[in-house]
Amino acid sequence: MIPLRLEELAAVVGGQVHTGSGDAGLVVDAEAYLDSRNPVPGGLFVAVVGERVDGHDYADGAHAVLGSRPTQAPTVVVTDPVVALGRLARHVVDRLPATVLAMTGSQGKTGTKDFLAHVLAEDDARDNEGQGVVATAGNLNNELGVPLTVLRATPATRHLVVEMGARGIGHIGYLCELAAPSIAAVLNVGTAHIGEFGSREAIAAAKGEIVEALPAEGTAVLNADDDLVAAMAPRTAARVATFGERGDVTWRELELDDLGRASFLLGEAGAGERWHPVRLRASGAHQVANAAAAATLARAAGLGLEQVAHALSGAEPASRWRMELHERADGLLVVNDAYNANPASMRSALATLGEIGRRRGRRTVAVLGVMRELGGDHDAGHHEVGEVVAASGVDVLVVVGEEARGIAEGARAAGGWAGEAILTASRDDATAWVRENALGSDVVLVKASRGAELDRLADALITTPHDPPTDLPEGDAPTP
Numbered sequence: 001m002i003p004l005r006l007e008e009l010a011a012v013v014g015g016q017v018h019t020g021s022g023d024a025g026l027v028v029d030a031e032a033y034l035d036s037r038n039p040v041p042g043g044l045f046v047a048v049v050g051e052r053v054d055g056h057d058y059a060d061g062a063h064a065v066l067g068s069r070p071t072q073a074p075t076v077v078v079t080d081p082v083v084a085l086g087r088l089a090r091h092v093v094d095r096l097p098a099t100v101l102a103m104t105g106s107q108g109k110t111g112t113k114d115f116l117a118h119v120l121a122e123d124d125a126r127d128n129e130g131q132g133v134v135a136t137a138g139n140l141n142n143e144l145g146v147p148l149t150v151l152r153a154t155p156a157t158r159h160l161v162v163e164m165g166a167r168g169i170g171h172i173g174y175l176c177e178l179a180a181p182s183i184a185a186v187l188n189v190g191t192a193h194i195g196e197f198g199s200r201e202a203i204a205a206a207k208g209e210i211v212e213a214l215p216a217e218g219t220a221v222l223n224a225d226d227d228l229v230a231a232m233a234p235r236t237a238a239r240v241a242t243f244g245e246r247g248d249v250t251w252r253e254l255e256l257d258d259l260g261r262a263s264f265l266l267g268e269a270g271a272g273e274r275w276h277p278v279r280l281r282a283s284g285a286h287q288v289a290n291a292a293a294a295a296t297l298a299r300a301a302g303l304g305l306e307q308v309a310h311a312l313s314g315a316e317p318a319s320r321w322r323m324e325l326h327e328r329a330d331g332l333l334v335v336n337d338a339y340n341a342n343p344a345s346m347r348s349a350l351a352t353l354g355e356i357g358r359r360r361g362r363r364t365v366a367v368l369g370v371m372r373e374l375g376g377d378h379d380a381g382h383h384e385v386g387e388v389v390a391a392s393g394v395d396v397l398v399v400v401g402e403e404a405r406g407i408a409e410g411a412r413a414a415g416g417w418a419g420e421a422i423l424t425a426s427r428d429d430a431t432a433w434v435r436e437n438a439l440g441s442d443v444v445l446v447k448a449s450r451g452a453e454l455d456r457l458a459d460a461l462i463t464t465p466h467d468p469p470t471d472l473p474e475g476d477a478p479t480p
Contacts, residue, residue, distance in 0.1 A: 001044075001151045002092055003029040006064060009044075010076045012091045013084035018070035018077055026074055028064050032085065032151040034144065036062070044151070046081050047071065048144075082143060086178045089147035093179055098134075098157045100179050101297050103221075104164045104172055104210050105187025106203065107345045108290045110139060110319050111282065112187060113163045115294035118315040119308050120159045120301065132158035138319060139339070141165040146175045159301065166206045167196045176213035183300045184210045185221035187293055189228040190344040195375025204228040214238035219300035221293065223247070241300055243292040249299065251278075251288055258359035259325060260352040262288050266295060266309045276309035281316055283323045283335065285355070286348035321455050323352065326462045330440035333362070336458035337447040341371045346385045346447060353445040354392040362443045364393070367434060367457065368407050369400035369427075369448025379406050386410020390417035396437075397421040400430040400452060431457045 005027050010017045030042035036058035039045065047055035047067035059071035066081050066088075078084040093100065101120075103112055117135035124132035134153045136145065141163040149162055164175045176184075189204045197203045211220040211232055218238035223229040225244035233240045243249040252275065254264040260283040265275035280287050295308045317324065321339035328334065333356070337349045350366060357364035366389055374381045386407040389397050397419060399408040408421040424430040438444055438461070446458040 001029060001031055001153070002095055002155060003027050006074055006076060009064075009066075009088065013066070013076060013078055013087045015066070015076040015078035015084060018075045023074065026064060030063075032066070032088070032148055034148070039063070045073070046085055046144075047075075048081055085147045085151075086143065086174075089150040089178045090180075092153060093150055093160070096153055096155065096157055096160075098132075098153060098160045099183065099301060100160045100162060100181040101183045101185075101301060102162045102164050102176070102179065102181035102210055103185040103187060103293070103297070104166065104207050105185075105223075106190030106193075106207075107342060107348075108187045108286070108293070109141065109163045109165070110136075110322060110339075111287060111290040112185070112293045112297075113161055114318040115291050115312060115315050116297050117161045118318070119294060119298045119303065119311040120161065122311040122314070123298075123303055123307065124158055132156055133161065134159070135161035136163040139163070139165075141175075143171075143174065143178075146178050150179050164210060166209075167193055169202070169206050170209070172206060173209040173213065176210060181210070181213065182215060182218040183221065183297055184214055184218070185293055185297055186210060186223065186229045186232060187290075188223055188226045188344075191342055191374065191377065191381065193373045194377055195373045198375070200228060204232070208232040208235050211236035211238065221296045221300060223289070223293070225289075241296050243296040244289065247292065247296070249292050249296040249305075251292060254285070254288060256285060256355055256359075258356065259283055260285070260355045260359075262291075264288060266292070266305065266312070268299075268305060274305075276306050277313075278309045279313045281313075283325060283356075284348055284352040286351075287323075321458070323349070324458075326458075328440070328462060332438055332440050332461070333360075333443040334458055334461050335443065335445045336455065336462070337445065338452075338454040338458050339450060341369075341447050341449050342374070343371065343381045343384055343388075346371065347388050349445055349447050350385075350388050350392045350394065353394065353443065356443050357393075357395075360443065362441055363395045363439065365396040365398065365434065365438055365442050365444040366394045367398045367400065367430060367444060367446045367454065368404060369452035369454050370403040372449040372451055382406030383410035383413075386412070386421075387414050389421075390414030390419065393417075393419070395419050398430050398434060399423045400427055400448065400454065400457070401425070404448070427452065427454065427457055431460045434461060 032044040045062035062073040065075040216237040220236045224242035224247035251264040267275040324336040389411045
């Protein structure tokens, strides 16, 4: 963060300084944080009162605190620490020379963000020693996560890559007030969080707030293959650039290897025969659209397409539990995609599972749990995923928990499916079944909404009692 004396910080957020045993003149020169178990030297601890934990009770030892009441540490006291954190973020953004690149979408935000951050960092490393890019960590994309991302920036930061999520109308508009973008993308409009919004059209209304926030000299990056996204062009005063099979930035000659990793030629509409090879290290054909979105954002930031294509080929998967590949010592291949799930992302993951199984001649096992936040579409959404399981030719389906029963029902009802569906009562029961029945020659996909915590199941499969796992995110994997 840009250095601020405590009095300056208080003036920015409209708070009062309570020094306790500290010094009112101390300087905050490091990032803000929420977890008192991992204090940041020189940083700002944000004391939030939650349903079960009050951050103020854990402020002892902090360098400085932003809270709603005094603590033993030097504290800036405000009415609402979350609102104040946002004000501080906007103050910092306005004083940095960084370009803010933001993105939203029903799926693919994190993958696109990771691709873009890598591409920009490769460019930055040539003349700024790699210190000029700050990107959203993990999935910190809400009213707390966006300011925390911004406050990691320093005067050396050239690019801020910010992922933005929404659970209602006005949410993204507010986030854009905290980190005003000059380049912004809408990746897609799906059914994630449809329980809160009620319809895809309402989701589109919310997602489009990100391009409405752009200045006239900015760039809106839109998915040409998603009709609801493409229709957002009139909602912005900024220049519009598109990506997709019908987009300005597009691809051809797509091929997948035996781990589902894409190779293709990246090009621009109207650019003649200037196509550039890309070989992604992340699994899944859906990663191609994420890479093209990242390329379009990078082009809007001034990078050349050949440079972008070369950087994309070197991008390692950077976020946990998203199509992570692990091969156990006995040969069992586990695809850990347990971070989150909705019908569209389930479809993409199942397509990748099928591709790996076919190319490697392996039996495929899908361990799937509940998809939350589908609202009235809960039953239909789970039934639909079961139909996709059957259409993908999955050999064994293991459904975790009664909430996800519809997946098993949808698969069993699909005509012509020769696979087996097992409904288990809990994550522990599913873990026990797969550990007992999965073979070293199998490939296993693990996926559900985050609340199901199927990452624990994946961890249990990855490591046998005597054999450490081998991660396979890069290069060529050994063929069993």
